Amino acid sequence: MGTSTRKRQLLVLRHAPYHGAAARAAVDLALAMAAFEQDVELLFLGDGVLQLLKDQAADALGRKSLGRILSSLPLYDIERVYVDAAALARFAIAADALVLPVEPLAEAEIHALMNACDQLVSC
Amino acid sequence: MLPPGAFDREGFLRNLQDWSPEVAQQIAAAEGIELEQAHWEIIELLRDYYARFDSSPAMRPLVKYCAQQLGPDKGKSIYLLRLFPGSPAKIGSKIAGLPKPDNCL
Numbered sequence: 001m002g003t004s005t006r007k008r009q010l011l012v013l014r015h016a017p018y019h020g021a022a023a024r025a026a027v028d029l030a031l032a033m034a035a036f037e038q039d040v041e042l043l044f045l046g047d048g049v050l051q052l053l054k055d056q057a058a059d060a061l062g063r064k065s066l067g068r069i070l071s072s073l074p075l076y077d078i079e080r081v082y083v084d085a086a087a088l089a090r091f092a093i094a095a096d097a098l099v100l101p102v103e104p105l106a107e108a109e110i111h112a113l114m115n116a117c118d119q120l121v122s123c
Numbered sequence: 124m125l126p127p128g129a130f131d132r133e134g135f136l137r138n139l140q141d142w143s144p145e146v147a148q149q150i151a152a153a154e155g156i157e158l159e160q161a162h163w164e165i166i167e168l169l170r171d172y173y174a175r176f177d178s179s180p181a182m183r184p185l186v187k188y189c190a191q192q193l194g195p196d197k198g199k200s201i202y203l204l205r206l207f208p209g210s211p212a213k214i215g216s217k218i219a220g221l222p223k224p225d226n227c228l
Contacts, residue, residue, distance in 0.1 A: 028225055035181035035226035058177075068177040075176075075184035 007118040009033070009040045014122065016047040017066040018058070023051055026123035027069055034076035041080040042073075043113065044102075049087045052098040071099040082113060124149055135216075135223050142220025150218045158218075162206050168192055169219040179216040179224040 011030050015023040033040045044052060051066045058065035073081060085104035088095070095104065105113060114120055129141055134153060136142060147166060151158045158166075172180050172188055180188060182200065190198020203211035212224050 031178075031181065032226045035183055037183070064177040068175065072172075072176040072178065072180070072184055075180070075187045077183065077187070 006039050008116065009038060009119045009121070010043055010114065010117040011040055012043045012045055012120065012122040013048040013051060014045045015051075017051045017053075017056060018061055018063055019047075022123060023048070023066060024064070027051070027066060029121070029123065030073075030078065031069075031076055034073075034078050040078060041082070041113075041117070042078060043082045043084070043105075043110065044087075045084045045110070046087050049083050049091065049093065052083065052100070052102065053093065054097060054099050067099045073100060082110075084110065133217075133223065136220045139220055139222070146220065147218050150220075154214055154218065156207065156214075156218070162218075164193065164197075165189070165203065165206060165211075165215055166219045169215050169221060173219075173221045179221045180212055181224050181226040182210075182212045185212045185215070 011026065011033075013023065013026045013030075015026065017023045030040055030042055052070060053067055056065045056067045058067075073079075081100065081102045082105050083098075083102045085106050088104060095102065125136075125141060125146055129137060130150075131137055134150065136146070136150075148158055151162070156162065168189060169180070169185075171192075172185070182203075186198055186200055186203065188198075189203065196202065200211070203215070207214040207218075216222070216224055
């Protein structure tokens with residue numbers, strides 16, 4: 001077996017964007033992994049889907065806009081971004097209200113994705 | 124000229140509002156870089172990146188953004204390394220008056 005086989009690494013982002021620093025820390029981890037040429041796939045689960053909303057009024061909180069930072073993911077070559085379809089439905093968020101193209105997954109597909117990945121980091 | 128207290132230990136501006144083209148020249152001089160048109164083009168691109176993505180780019184996205192905005196000849200590490208030797212993302216961001224990129228050694 002070749003050693004060049006890349007491991008599939010999945011980062012699960014579960015936190016609302018401005019509740020504490022957890023969401024930002026997870027996004028920083030994703031960008032750091034990509035900056036150091038690690039393949040990483042992202043799954044936004046539950047409240048985490050809110051991180052992807054356009055037009056977050058982060059300035060009002062004196063914070064950086066997570067939505068704007070996340071819109072740079074394609075520049076980091078992070079191309080595989082999945083979202084929890086049930087959470088989108090619960091918050092009544094349309095896919096075009098998000099900062100970048102994503103792949104909505106149903107619950108069974110989320111389980112299949114998690115099973116298919118070699119490493120899973122839940123933040 | 125801004126006083127030394129306007130910069131942090133590594134020479135990044137403490138207050139991003141203090142930036143001006145003159146300040147860019149002051150920072151560049153401290154880095155031993157004389158700014159020419161090619162530098163200004165990247166400085167403007169970095170400031171545009173920050174306004175758009177609320178973050179300073181690491182090297183990989185900087186190269187890709189240059190390729191998108193300025194064409195494939197300029198979207199190369201070697202091109203950026205010639206302008207900002209050592210660490211283009213870090214030194215370019217410093218001269219452009221942006222915060223230090225998070226993922227820079």
